[in-house]
Amino acid sequence: MSSPAIQWYPGHIAKAISQLREQLQRVDVVIEVLDARIPLASRHPELGQWLGEKPRVLALNRVDCVDPSALKAWQDWFTGQGIPVYPTNGQSGEGVNRLKQAILQLGQSVNARRQQRGMRPRAIRAVVVGFPNVGKSALLNRLLGRRVAESAARPGVTRQLRWVRLGGDLDLLDSPGIIPPLLPDQEAATKLAICDDIGEAAYTPELVAAHFLDHVRMVHPQAEAILQKRYGWSAGIPTGEVAVHELAERHYQGDLERAARQILNDYRKGLLGPLALELPSTPQATAGPQE
Numbered sequence: 001m002s003s004p005a006i007q008w009y010p011g012h013i014a015k016a017i018s019q020l021r022e023q024l025q026r027v028d029v030v031i032e033v034l035d036a037r038i039p040l041a042s043r044h045p046e047l048g049q050w051l052g053e054k055p056r057v058l059a060l061n062r063v064d065c066v067d068p069s070a071l072k073a074w075q076d077w078f079t080g081q082g083i084p085v086y087p088t089n090g091q092s093g094e095g096v097n098r099l100k101q102a103i104l105q106l107g108q109s110v111n112a113r114r115q116q117r118g119m120r121p122r123a124i125r126a127v128v129v130g131f132p133n134v135g136k137s138a139l140l141n142r143l144l145g146r147r148v149a150e151s152a153a154r155p156g157v158t159r160q161l162r163w164v165r166l167g168g169d170l171d172l173l174d175s176p177g178i179i180p181p182l183l184p185d186q187e188a189a190t191k192l193a194i195c196d197d198i199g200e201a202a203y204t205p206e207l208v209a210a211h212f213l214d215h216v217r218m219v220h221p222q223a224e225a226i227l228q229k230r231y232g233w234s235a236g237i238p239t240g241e242v243a244v245h246e247l248a249e250r251h252y253q254g255d256l257e258r259a260a261r262q263i264l265n266d267y268r269k270g271l272l273g274p275l276a277l278e279l280p281s282t283p284q285a286t287a288g289p290q291e
């Protein structure tokens, strides 16, 4: 099935990216936040170039939204590529201490250099970057142990770069979700839409929900039974498109958009269970992350 056409680039993002690139000079460590359901689709393709040799850690956030075997597979996959990755849950705080230790450890060389020059140690400066709605603000709050950034269940909440300095061992720069100006990989863009990691204005829910149903049944053989149980579908519904139509007819007086939103929201809220949309064994993983 071909992916629905998706394009999204809100006005504030271009400005945020140029400010972010400016601020990177002042930063010791970069925390790149990925959506554990789609670790490849949620990697920003240009970030590697902007960062150069800057120390970086990956936070694989929303670990509660994927099954443990998928999580383990991704940890092994990233580790195998020499990329340190830290599974986190921005809502519960799980994994955040390990992430913080890794950040502080990476930043240690800054204070070692300062000490050599007879200067006093200072807080490590880190920036939290990633696509919209992946959980950057939630993680920032967890890392600082205080609710200082607004975190909400919709993309595009954080609009400006902002340093948060609480006088502890870590200063953090919160940044708006960044996305590339063009999304040439429409398969990846569709996954971002399914996971609510790009704005609703970018896509048609019916097409995205249909794609989700086709995709999730391909990746997880058990999804068929889960979907049948939740939506009362009989066995053998051939395509996601037919399934969305069927649900709309049965429950929403033929309103396809409402049926589609129901399916997408159920997935996003975890009501279909923890289901990763990408696994390292699926073909796209063999190419490795784009840099």
Ligand SMILES: Nc1nc2c(ncn2[C@@H]2O[C@H](COP(=O)(O)OP(=O)(O)OP(=O)(O)O)[C@@H](O)[C@H]2O)c(=O)[nH]1
Pocket: 061, 062, 063, 064, 065, 088, 089, 090, 091, 092, 130, 131, 132, 133, 134, 135, 136, 137, 138, 139, 150, 151, 152, 153, 154, 155, 156, 157, 158, 159, 175, 176, 177, 178
């Ligand atoms: N289930 C689950 N939800 C999470 C997790 N981390 C964050 N969230 C929720 O995801 C939503 C988005 O989180 P934010 O912290 O606002 O995301 P953001 O990346 O800062 O979003 P933008 O400001 O749009 O760039 C919020 O409702 C969070 O509570 C997680 O690990 N698991």
